[in-house]
Amino acid sequence: MLAYTYLAPGTFGLTEKPRPRLQHPRDAIVRVTLSSICTSDLHIKHGAVPRAVPGITLGHEMVGVVQETGSQVTNLSPGDRVAVNVETFCGQCFFCRRGFVNNCTDPNGGWALGCRIDGGQAEYVRVPYADQGLSKIPDSVSDRQALFVGDLLSTGLWAADLSQAGPEDTVLLLGAGPTGVCTLACLLLRAPKGVIVCEPDPQRRAFVQAHFPQVRTTTPDQALSLAAAVSGHGGADVVIEAAGGENTFDLAWQCARPNAVVVLVAMYDKPQVLPLPDMYGKNLTFKTGGVDACRCGELLSLIQAGRLDTTPLITHTFPLSRIQEAYDLFEQRQDGVIKVAIEPV
Numbered sequence: 239m240l241a242y243t244y245l246a247p248g249t250f251g252l253t254e255k256p257r258p259r260l261q262h263p264r265d266a267i268v269r270v271t272l273s274s275i276c277t278s279d280l281h282i283k284h285g286a287v288p289r290a291v292p293g294i295t296l297g298h299e300m301v302g303v304v305q306e307t308g309s310q311v312t313n314l315s316p317g318d319r320v321a322v323n324v325e326t327f328c329g330q331c332f333f334c335r336r337g338f339v340n341n342c343t344d345p346n347g348g349w350a351l352g353c354r355i356d357g358g359q360a361e362y363v364r365v366p367y368a369d370q371g372l373s374k375i376p377d378s379v380s381d382r383q384a385l386f387v388g389d390l391l392s393t394g395l396w397a398a399d400l401s402q403a404g405p406e407d408t409v410l411l412l413g414a415g416p417t418g419v420c421t422l423a424c425l426l427l428r429a430p431k432g433v434i435v436c437e438p439d440p441q442r443r444a445f446v447q448a449h450f451p452q453v454r455t456t457t458p459d460q461a462l463s464l465a466a467a468v469s470g471h472g473g474a475d476v477v478i479e480a481a482g483g484e485n486t487f488d489l490a491w492q493c494a495r496p497n498a499v500v501v502l503v504a505m506y507d508k509p510q511v512l513p514l515p516d517m518y519g520k521n522l523t524f525k526t527g528g529v530d531a532c533r534c535g536e537l538l539s540l541i542q543a544g545r546l547d548t549t550p551l552i553t554h555t556f557p558l559s560r561i562q563e564a565y566d567l568f569e570q571r572q573d574g575v576i577k578v579a580i581e582p583v
């Protein structure tokens with residue numbers, strides 16, 4: 239089968255590999271019907287994910303159809319349409335029992351698919367702990383609607399919950415890329431008093447205005463003054479940093495009012511400086527980390543109920559055979575691209 243492979247640092251390529259086979263009674267083999275390219279894939283290419291293993295198939299955001307299940311997978315059957323969680327988790331260890339599946343202590347726990355084991359930019363993928371990592375897609379939900387459930391939307395829901403934003407809060411969200419927009423969609427479910435999206439790219443600001451007219455948009459140089467004016471107390475009540483840019487960490491804490499919560503969802507390429515003397519007395523709470531992607535069923539219900547729709551994010555679709563072109567377009571941000579879907583036809 240065709241598989242898009244991490245050949246060596248800086249180099250990806252389309253290769254021919256044997257179809258994956260069951261290796262454990264809790265595995266499933268999924269025939270991929272739609273996958274996506276994620277910014278994290280580019281982080282692998284650029285060496286920012288040292289645990290990524292050369293030789294693996296890329297891709298950690300996908301939907302498909304169950305082809306085969308191991309003997310211990312009792313909640314799924316061949317033919318089920320499923321969303322695949324970005325994270326692999328056993329469901330039984332100390333962290334999994336508390337919902338902190340990103341830190342599952344299994345050797346393959348956390349982000350393994352498309353990083354340390356073969357992922358889904360291929361025709362088939364083996365999913366370990368399939369009883370935990372696969373969620374059935376309701377008949378009325380399309381593949382395109384469900385594509386982001388296991389990664390981007392999981393991240394959005396997790397970030398929105400970490401923020402604990404409520405009806406009295408003015409929230410400043412930095413970044414209107416795919417993660418920012420999915421976070422915005424989930425944040426709005428919490429009905430905060432006001433939301434300001436800060437994004438330097440005018441095309442991305444226009445996208446937010448078109449799809450979320452209730453939200454204000456701004457640029458980095460205006461973010462602090464707007465957040466202060468809207469909240470009425472010197473800065474945003476909650477800041478969510480989903481940009482991961484050169485200066486966005488500084489901007490995040492500077493735009494926060496005293497005693498605010500600052501949620502850091504961004505995956506940075508470089509270390510960030512926490513200037514504690516400058517922050518002294520501001521009494522901020524920082525929440526950081528990688529998503530605990532274990533609420534896919536809840537997300538699919540929200541999509542089914544019409545409360546979440548991220549299909550406008552899919553601006554381009556390519557066949558797997560032309561995935562290199564798709565990566566070039568995505569990496570160079572050509573043609574107004576936000577997300578690229580890959581069809582393994």
Ligand SMILES: [Zn+2]
Nearest residue numbers: 276277278389
């Ligand atoms: Zn991702």
Ligand SMILES: [Zn+2]
Nearest residue numbers: 328331334342
């Ligand atoms: Zn676990």
